[in-house]
Amino acid sequence: MAIKNLLITGSNGCVGQYLIDWFLRNTRYRLYLMVRDKNKLPLAIQKNKRIKLLICDIRECDRFSKEISQVNFLIHTATAWGDPKRAYDVNIKAFEELLGMLEKDKLEKIIYFSTASILNEQCELMRESLTYGTEYIQTKYKCFERLKESSFAEKTFAVFPTLVFGGTLNKRSKYPASYLTSGLKEINKWLWIARFLKLDSKFHFIHANDIAQICGFLIKNHKEENYKGFKKFVLGQNFISIDDAINILLKRNGMNRYFSIPLTKTIMKILLRVLPIQMTPWDSFSIKKYDFNHVPITNPEKLNLKSYARSLQDVLRLAKLPGCNIN
Template sequence: MKEARILITGASGCVGQYTCNWLLKNTEAKLLLWIRDPKKLSSINHDDQRVKLLVGDIRNPEVFSNEIANATHVIHTATAWGGVERATQVNVIAVKKLLSLLKPNTLQRFIYFSTASILDKDLNPLPEALRYGTEYIQTKAKCLQDLENHPLSNKIIAVFPTLVFGGQFDSSGMFPSSYLTQGLKEATKWLWLARWFKGLSKFHFIHAEDIAFVCGQLLISELKPRSSKAVNKIPKFVLGQPSLSIDQAINALLKWKTMNRYISLPLWGWIIECLVTILPIKITQWDRFSIKQRHFVHDPITNPKDFGGTSYAQSINEILLYSGLPKGKKSYKQVIYPKK
């Protein structure tokens, strides 16, 4: 990939920076890093001769039309939430504009980042994502629909990360922290309550370092991960480690913080409804659908193992270790020796 010119949108984000670093270490490609604030690009040497910063808003791609037209590969991680108008402009309209500025004869691959939340267990689009989803979920589902019928669909690869961890829990590392990693400290504050219940739901997670590895392989490797049962025009890859239950995750956190586990009650649907009523929690229609669905598992999933690699973080313990979350202090029973 010596002559490759890889355009990476959202390059200053958690996944974006891990991916940029992987490409700098493992390829000879030139990187076009599209960012809004250069100060947030903390892990990249801005003076690297292989790096060119494109400072601007993803909603105005015309500013960089020359750079976009000459890109041989694109990794589109930029996204938005927190408002219907902004989410639509960034997650749907901006993607169409970006694709329209690419040269079909120059472009080799376009890796589009979505979210596993909009897919069912067989990697088919969930109708409920468009019906009940938040503005983020709905716009991601709408964009996927559009991409399936786009003239460049034969060059698009869609990746769907599951729960993403990365960086340090206190944002002190060289990489930005993902929202889930930032939330680990807050999550431990609820362990006193969580240890009384047994969460039966299952889910996948993945570290941003492993996402970077997979993206790199999708660009440079001819290896093909297992195919899914999904009916689609563009390849879909859900990025995650083998599923585990919420109960297993709670046990790992309790052990990490050296807290005891008591007799736990199965967290049935009616109990969740009671907790939602009692605790200061606001839920949406999408939240209620998710509670009813319970399990968030997919088959197949993709991680470094599918490309002959080794995962950076395959277990929750490794996630906690790399996050820098402090361990609980071990409690020792006082031993009183008899007087001589």
């Protein structure tokens, strides 16, 4: 049986490296890894005989058009934000040029990474994301619309991660820490005041290891008859509230909570009007929206798998976040 070829873009990132590890352990695929800096990959990956590095910015990936034409599976995680032109060039233009280099007769599946920020509670496109979103959110919205109408739609699984954790806070981590995990370093600085506030705003989260599990399942095990047409999956564990998260962190740090002031949606709107706080249009919209929960969501259990990190307690333990309660 011929060995399949899998291309992963954004391979240097947190999710990218969990994906690499999963496919090396669970498949015999040949992995094409698109990276800008190979030195950000562990030496064991760089030297693995099943891996071929495509060292380039995705905007210059035509240098590897021959390799790209041999791809059977594409997992596209590469993205850009901050500068509007770069966001458009990377998130839309370069991705569509990459699709044009694929050989459709060889290509079996695409897993396209978007963001849950462009979807409403019913997992449909949220127009406000295009109106108020950052350049990253806006380009992801536009790219999703174009991909859904493209000739690649039938072969595409669009995944929408919610808040992503991964890696650890110590230097011995096998994987790079996600932005959220890195942000946990600052969390104890704000707990002393957060314990006096009550915010019931809901959110989902997911660990990068569980994202890799789900992508592996979709590539290897999905049955075509169960997934007709363009397919989308919001990746996350069951929602919790910000207040639940505060209580978990307080318990972990051995801190008491004697009272809390409810910050309702109405109070938040009033505070936005009276406080001299500078916010982007997306910040203002997010506060007014209040909840970021979705139905349905997909986690490993929905696919008869077992989550690596099913609870926020699991996430904090795996991140090696210091605390009084480390169990």
